[in-house]
Amino acid sequence: MKEHHTPPRGRAIARPRRAAVLAFVAAAGCAAPALSGIAVEFEANGAAVNNDVFGAQALDASLFTANQNANVFGTGPTVTILGKGGGNDVDFYRFESLTAGSAFYADIDGAGFDTYLALFAGDGTLLADSDDSFPADPGSASQLDAFLGTYVLGSIGTYYLAVSRSGNFANATFSGSSFAQLTRPDGVFGGFGFVGSTSGDSSFLSSGTQVGLDYTLHLTVVPAPGAFALVVAAFAPVTRRRRRSQS
Numbered sequence: 001m002k003e004h005h006t007p008p009r010g011r012a013i014a015r016p017r018r019a020a021v022l023a024f025v026a027a028a029g030c031a032a033p034a035l036s037g038i039a040v041e042f043e044a045n046g047a048a049v050n051n052d053v054f055g056a057q058a059l060d061a062s063l064f065t066a067n068q069n070a071n072v073f074g075t076g077p078t079v080t081i082l083g084k085g086g087g088n089d090v091d092f093y094r095f096e097s098l099t100a101g102s103a104f105y106a107d108i109d110g111a112g113f114d115t116y117l118a119l120f121a122g123d124g125t126l127l128a129d130s131d132d133s134f135p136a137d138p139g140s141a142s143q144l145d146a147f148l149g150t151y152v153l154g155s156i157g158t159y160y161l162a163v164s165r166s167g168n169f170a171n172a173t174f175s176g177s178s179f180a181q182l183t184r185p186d187g188v189f190g191g192f193g194f195v196g197s198t199s200g201d202s203s204f205l206s207s208g209t210q211v212g213l214d215y216t217l218h219l220t221v222v223p224a225p226g227a228f229a230l231v232v233a234a235f236a237p238v239t240r241r242r243r244r245s246q247s
């Protein structure tokens, strides 16, 4: 039987742990402050405030900045999240894809436990998941650090990425041969993408409180080729009208 749980609504959101962010920046050897691209998970040890889509921590588009971290593939818009998990903790993050066909990948580095990642559509339907990553990618000492992607986000809109411990997997099932291997940016296995998994089922086998084991999660969303040109084209008529009205 599925376990029903109600996430606490009176959430006590910890203020961003600035000391932790600064320590991370120092450890990463960043010469200039790059705090706009870093988010700190708001969950506290012993709490379970972001264990489902309803409590998901929002990642504002402004957090995604051009990647300069050697532990992340490419230079695409990336946000780095300093999170904590372990046990049966599940951490959901919410983000928007601003163009249809954006390329997405999620990269766990330096986790203190065996991590698993699952990607969900805005309605909670499981799109892809991944557990171990062979060989370990830059920034990971262990292949137990999960890597999910590259996955093409088909439409503009909301998506969710969840982090949990390996073994505490997403519940959704899929039928037949409706899955395909994903390819990491460097050409090796990057998890599985699904078609037709249980609609709207974003539940996990278990949901528990945060134990406090560190992980670093990098999310990269690369706009589809030509998307920027389309955005410019969409604004061009407005620009032309404004110029005429000024003359």
Ligand SMILES: [Ca+2]
Residues within 6 Å of the ligand: 071, 072, 073, 107, 108, 109, 137, 138, 139, 140
């Ligand atoms: Ca990495």
Ligand SMILES: [Ca+2]
Residues within 6 Å of the ligand: 041, 043, 083, 084, 085, 089, 090, 091, 210
């Ligand atoms: Ca957590």
Ligand SMILES: [Ca+2]
Residues within 6 Å of the ligand: 043, 047, 048, 049, 050, 051, 089, 090, 091, 092, 210
């Ligand atoms: Ca959590």
Ligand SMILES: [Ca+2]
Residues within 6 Å of the ligand: 114, 115, 116, 131, 132, 133, 143, 144, 145, 146, 166
């Ligand atoms: Ca793993």
